[in-house]
Amino acid sequence: MKLEKVTDSTKRSYDDACGAAHGLDLVGDRWALLVVRELMFGPRRFSDLRGGLPGISANVLTQRLEGLEASGVVTKRKLPPPINAQVYELTDWGYEAKPILEILGRWAARSPGHDPSKPLSAASLLLSFGTMIDMKRVGVIAATIGFRLNGEDYIASVGLGGFAARRGDLAAADVVFTASPAMIAAVVYGGAPIDIIQVEGSAQVAEWFVGLFPLPEKAAP
Incomplete structure (x- = not known):
């Protein structure tokens, strides 16, 4: 008998109408929500984001920023002279994720494993x-x-x-x-x-x- 394939590891979407499931489609990838966290206090350069997330590789950070930008959570722009630097920032909708971070943080702080x-x-x-x-x-x-x-x-x-x-x-x-x-x-x-x-x-x-x-x-x- 042929076994049914339950999950497809190459498929990003949960293909589920639940809002929570779609939320995980948007920010559920590893590091994605922490990138949002680092942008909560205004625009950041790529190097600033890596500084706040020392465990992330440049390649993964690039992928997460591209995904968040494609989802409408993050946008990028270039600062005018004399700075001439590209920065990433949350969209107005992206900033609405703040309560998610706060509630998740308080819930997880009750974990016996939280250090x-x-x-x-x-x-x-x-x-x-x-x-x-x-x-x-x-x-x-x-x-x-x-x-x-x-x-x-x-x-x-x-x-x-x-x-x-x-x-x-x-x-x-x-x-x-x-x-x-x-x-x-x-x-x-x-x-x-x-x-x-x-x-x-x-x-x-x-x-x-x-x-x-x-x-x-x-x-x-």
């Missing part, structure tokens, strides 16, 4: 803050927090609206953290002392901020 001490990018760190913030701990306080991460500046507002960050000038920040994303994560999520990172500005705001992000309880096995 928050592993390397992470600036985009991953900042998205995690939007995901993990405990609004009860925020209370009625509002502050502007600056980050210098891997040579780039990010400014974030924290208050009743939660946590929202963007790349930008740090002049208005109440406090500025300068360190690698992994070191800041070690303080916020790992309980490391705050003095392992550089802190400029209000020490009171800094201590308040790092206590806003408790990790969720692990799921029962």
